[in-house]
Amino acid sequence: MLDWISQNNTLVNALTSIGTLFVWVFYAQLLYMGFSRQRRPRMLINKGVGHEYIDSPCLVCNMSQEAVFVFFIVIRLKTSKGVFTAPMTDISSDSPMDDKPGLRERTRQGPLASGQCLQLTSFREMISTILRREGVETDNGYPCDPDIRLEWLEVHVISTYGSDDKAFGAVRRFRVHADTDTHDVQLQPTSLDTTRRKSWRYRRLARRWLREFQ
Template sequence: MFGWLSQHSDILSIFTTVGSIIIWLGFSQYLYTEMRRRRHPRLLINGGKRRDTHALCIISNMSDEPVMVEYLIAELETSQGRITQEISGTVVSLSNSQQGPLNANDFFHIGTFDRIIRHLADGEGIKMDGHRPEGNVRFRSLTVRLIGIYGPESLPFAAQRCFRLKQKESYCILSPATPDTPQFINRWQRHRVRKWIEEINNSSSSTLQGINR
């Protein structure tokens, strides 16, 4: 046995070296992937414990650093078109949040989904009958979009989540359209977010009909 090892020591040394290189490459790739993941912002948009529109809309910062939320936009899809409004200016009245950055692993809520829907409907002159709009209008979905700055990065990023709305007799069912909150964090997506901001700033009305997905 020892004689065989002695005769093939060079080959064993090569295999050992190659194996060590593979292990270190795998470990380096893991560290690089983990570093990139930790550098990226991650905001979650969720409903509270309820499954109807009386649930709270909760914003959570799962990033490693604080996030400054600059714009908060809600988009209500109806049977007669979409209503899109920036509600950052009314976030204090809709929410229990405080001005300033959202710290890592912290969260706040912006009121109930029902209150947000009513805020958008009221802005378009849609009268409500309980949780339903009056007339022939039907609500289909509500999308909540946040635009913010993460750490020392100069380009803004966005997170948004769509919730389907299904009206029942005495309540409205709320169900997420995606299992997670999509993030707009790569360079191409962030340039798209900057265009959204330009449209917000150039809009003379709180209704931002020019914002598209």
């Protein structure tokens, strides 16, 4: 064995160098994947109090390593009459201008630290708000018109992360189950996790929403 190694010293050295290179490439890939995972923004959209069903508050949680800045929030409601879209960035207030509360009590826009949660309104109020905006009369979050059936509700949170100048969207869809007799409305998420969207097509859609709702 030793004789063979000494006779093929050049080949052994070449194989050893190639093996060492593969080891370094493997560890470099592991380090890059860990760094990339730490730099990747992660937002969660969920029902805050599950047993309250449609009256549960919608929670937006920043699970990233750094803070994110929430630009604006949009909700979309699919019905048998089409898809309705409405902004949820600003917090409605009927108080006079002189009695306006602080900025955090007036808008959901702003920085969200790592591990911090932003509480939106309840899902029932979301549905009622978007239907009222479209001129649809509602009864406790349910359309009074029997021809209008609710199918799903989608929450879009448009944000930027750290020093990245490109916005991304955190999106989660909830399937709506509405009983036409009792008007009982329930929501179920269609996916286990929140989807992160950053394609140029989605950013173009976000810019259109920004022009329309801001």
